[in-house]
Amino acid sequence: DAKTTQPNSMESNEEEPVHLPCNHSTISGTDYIHWYRQLPSQGPEYVIHGLTSNVNNRMASLAIAEDRKSSTLILHRATLRDAAVYYCILRTYYGQNFVFGPGTRLSVLP
Amino acid sequence: DAGITQSPRYKITETGRQVTLMCHQTWSHSYMFWYRQDLGHGLRLIYYSAAADITDKGEVPDGYVVSRSKTENFPLTLESATRSQTSVYFCASSQTSGTADTQYFGPGTRLTVL
Numbered sequence: 001d002a003k004t005t006q007p008n009s010m011e012s013n014e015e016e017p018v019h020l021p022c023n024h025s026t027i028s029g030t031d032y033i034h035w036y037r038q039l040p041s042q043g044p045e046y047v048i049h050g051l052t053s054n055v056n057n058r059m060a061s062l063a064i065a066e067d068r069k070s071s072t073l074i075l076h077r078a079t080l081r082d083a084a085v086y087y088c089i090l091r092t093y094y095g096q097n098f099v100f101g102p103g104t105r106l107s108v109l110p
Numbered sequence: 111d112a113g114i115t116q117s118p119r120y121k122i123t124e125t126g127r128q129v130t131l132m133c134h135q136t137w138s139h140s141y142m143f144w145y146r147q148d149l150g151h152g153l154r155l156i157y158y159s160a161a162a163d164i165t166d167k168g169e170v171p172d173g174y175v176v177s178r179s180k181t182e183n184f185p186l187t188l189e190s191a192t193r194s195q196t197s198v199y200f201c202a203s204s205q206t207s208g209t210a211d212t213q214y215f216g217p218g219t220r221l222t223v224l
Contacts, residue, residue, distance in 0.1 A: 043215030
């Protein structure tokens with residue numbers, strides 16, 4: 001299975017942008033890049049996903065490197081509610097599940 | 111809209127007892143999944159179902175049984191609970207198994223086996 005590498009933890013100040021990196025050097029051409037987050041004591045929550053082009057939605061932006069070996073989740077203005085574990089996941093063609101790694105624990109400071 | 115719900119939210123049981131965790135979704139999604147989450151591990155897939163009466167094993171199926179007689183329900187049964195099954199269990203659903211599709215997760219059931 002294609003794997004992802006993320007920093008264990010990151011900190012941000014409230015109302016500042018946050019860039020969460022993810023490396024996926026073994027990504028294949030048909031793998032989608034998904035981002036989920038898990039707030040304390042809750043189930044994982046969909047954030048955004050993309051294949052090749054950068055993507056925007058109401059929650060975040062996803063910037064995908066031209067060679068697709070890395071991506072960055074961008075939260076434009078972090079709030080305290082954005083404190084969570086963020087998971088970068090590659091969705092492979094043959095996989096039935098999402099393979100969750102340890103993710104990045106984001107702390108947001110007031 | 112209820113989405114995906116799990117019950118109970120918390121459960122304490124004893125070793126050897128049978129326990130059933132319930133999962134219900136209101137979207138008529140074809141696929142449903144059961145994961146467990148332990149400290150130090152990410153979510154690991156236990157079982158999944160592609161449709162009513164179609165189920166298959168995931169990464170850690172031993173000690174668990176599933177059924178899916180109706181599209182909206184996907185119960186998970188621990189036939190004889192063990193302490194190693196103490197965990198947080200998440201149910202999820204998705205419309206398809208496509209690589210672009212999204213999985214929607216329930217709030218989880220925290221199970222403690224004494």
